[in-house]
Amino acid sequence: MTTVAAPADDPFAKDVLPAPKNAQLLLLRSLLHGHSRRIWIAAVLLLVQQAAVQAGPLLVAYAIDHAIPQVRHGRHGALIAVALGYLGCGLAAGVLQRSFIRVAARVSQDVLVDLRGRIFRHAQSLSLDFHERYTSGRLIARATSDVETIRELLADGLEELVGVVLSAVYISALLFFLDWRLALATLLSYLPLYAAIRVFQRRSMVAYRRRSTAIAAVIVKFTETMNGIRPVKAFRREEPNETAFAELNHRHERANGDAILEMARYVVGSRLIANVTIAGIVLWGAYRVTDGAMALGVLAAFVLYLRRLYDPIDRLGMFLNSYQSAAASLEKIAGLLAQRPTVPEPDEPRPLPERSTRTPGRDVVFDGARFAYRTGGEVLPRFDLRLPAGQTVAVVGATGAGKSTLAKLLARFYDPTDGRVLLDGVELRDLSRADLRRGVVMVTQEAFLFSGTVAENIAIGRPDATREQIESAARAIGAHEFIAALPDGYDTDVRKRGGRISAGQRQLVAFARALLADPAVLILDEATSSLDVPGERAVQHAMHTVLRGRTAMIIAHRLSTVEIADRVLVMRDGRIVEDGAPGDLVAGDGHFAGLHRAWQDSLV
Structure with missing residues (x-):
């Protein structure tokens, strides 16, 4: 029989275990399976909530161009109706968002409970050779810090993403409704914004993968040291351990700093694009107002929508921040769950014969x-x-x-x-x-x-x-x-x-x-x-x-x-x-x- 040599690139030496193609997507789909009804309810609530939120600037435009001029002639009904409508939209948006958060929180908590349970059950089911090669500290990192990263995404990031996307769709449609010329000029800014997002996504994925690996190494070192505290004390290993831990800690600090720096680059670039676009739109719109080609209320509503369109850019960056970190964690969890026992349960088990009455032993x-x-x-x-x-x-x-x-x-x-x-x-x-x-x-x-x-x-x-x-x-x-x-x-x-x-x-x-x-x-x-x-x-x-x-x-x-x-x-x-x-x-x-x-x- 030929001997089995140690592979040159042992996957167990890495923090990310090999997994089939699309393993992360399949894992996410399986986690969400059974929650489709709640997800649809949450989607409808968010759609209506965004509609209530985005009605505000239209009401402002109507007030400036129609309701306020009527006040000069003693007619206050239109302005009162606008004020009540604005108040009603605000209240509806708040109630709908509260309902959305409750439904989404229930889904996210169920998903996290399911995920932790899967990790624990699967880790127990894996054979001894896996546990002898993949440290307990890494398993702890999968079930704690990686699941916590996914929790942060589910708790805040998805709402931010869906809110930003729906907001962009609603606002883009409303901008064309208000003035198609200014809307086309606004769309031109989407190209550099998209490029900035893609660059950030690509660079931050690398940064967050390094950060996730670094924190796992910190957890592994901490766990091994505390589990072996007796030999640490016996051989006076405190200072060498502290030196090794400090190096791992600094490595995590550097990885975390790189991720923050990528976020800073994205925010600065996206804000620059947004501010230049808004300044250009305001100048062009003001020229058209003075020329009589555009109503003042329409310009005011257009600028308000622009602020609403670009303000979430930072939040979108925060979502991408959470998403990249969660994607790196999900990749590691999917790799763990993709491992199969080398000592599997038989498909059709055979029963043992009855034990002898002479002796409780067996051959x-x-x-x-x-x-x-x-x-x-x-x-x-x-x-x-x-x-x-x-x-x-x-x-x-x-x-x-x-x-x-x-x-x-x-x-x-x-x-x-x-x-x-x-x-x-x-x-x-x-x-x-x-x-x-x-x-x-x-x-x-x-x-x-x-x-x-x-x-x-x-x-x-x-x-x-x-x-x-x-x-x-x-x-x-x-x-x-x-x-x-x-x-x-x-x-x-x-x-x-x-x-x-x-x-x-x-x-x-x-x-x-x-x-x-x-x-x-x-x-x-x-x-x-x-x-x-x-x-x-x-x-x-x-x-x-x-x-x-x-x-x-x-x-x-x-x-x-x-x-x-x-x-x-x-x-x-x-x-x-x-x-x-x-x-x-x-x-x-x-x-x-x-x-x-x-x-x-x-x-x-």
Whole structure:
């Protein structure tokens, strides 16, 4: 089999993951699906609201040219009607805008809830190799800062955009209604404005993509440092970390400054075009008024419309500002959601046969299994192994021998590159996720506990367990005494990563969790390597209880853990070089015998 070399341009090293063409548009469309009724209501409300807003200058023109001259002859009705009409348009515009904001806010909040949920669900569904290559800090950035950027666009930017576009359409039509000559002159200014917008859009997209990447790097560094605060303190890494963080922080500052500078260039250029256009229109219009070719009220209304047309230019720039930033964020989220699990759920799962009444374990077979990581060489060449139901097998060997890879294949964190792994004759690829997790459970060295009570952490493998069942599992493991001594017993909050209790106690909770889950196959991945001698003895006692009758694979560095195994496998370079009962291998002169002698000498 050929080895898989690390790609020269690893997409996981970048902040933007590859995605299919139009992935952003498809994601946005799917998010808005189901909201079409509200979107249409919001559109109608905004159309009517803009009509009410744009009626104002027409009323002003009528007042100047018709209503005010009638006042000189004692007729006030037309002016009163204009004033009431202006007031009515203002009130209608306010009520309609309030209604639009409520409908649009409901849509935007539903979209954001949906998006956050998708990110969380999809991140959980992705396989372990993705999470080992794409940092948790980047995932946090996708679900926080990137979603927040999209929220800002939905909350303010879309209203600005639609308002500006509708305003431009309404005003352009009204300008031609008032005076087609001046309207044509106004249209000429659209060309340089369009050019300015296009230049800003192109340049700002690059700037905002850099800014989004820079803030993600800041979040990654901050998250990694806080998660690793113990080694930071132990190795006095505060100053180097501060230096590295300051560099990332300054990089974000520069990227943010570049984005602001692009915005400033756009605003200055667009205002210059607008002011020159208005000045030219006013001069030409004044000349036509004095020449009698145009009414004063019409010119006043025309200038008011011009101000309304050009004033939103800055707001349009702000929208483009939000849009570019949101587009960069949406691109990254779409790239994340486009990733597919490398360990997929089967289309037609096969059920496991009924468990034997003689033993709760199941047969495990590695049939010609090969494995190579995407970014590295082959870890397991052709590998064949059978673990009979109920047998406890210890796997030992030097670092990099392939022990943990073997455990990950059995837990189906990865699929073999070639060959099969079978559980009671059923290939793991054909098992549903639920059957697999009921059949195979791994207890790791870390014994990760979530924030929450001790009881909740024990019940993770069996959420419907009663308190009596939870306590029974803890008693069987030997964890009940220390749990009962905690301030709130089983209801004690273990806090972040279980930091309220010791490493040995966390491991006992993890074993109680495994016992309660009642798996057929249990994998212990260096479960005692970080414990002191008393803690190791307590855990070894728990292991006897948990492993009874089950098929078990123990990945071990400490040979004291191996003593409880029925069989020992010694691995080297992905192959089994020794296989036998612990006593038989100790009595021989092989690799395991040498390890055992060295271990006994260390005890002396």
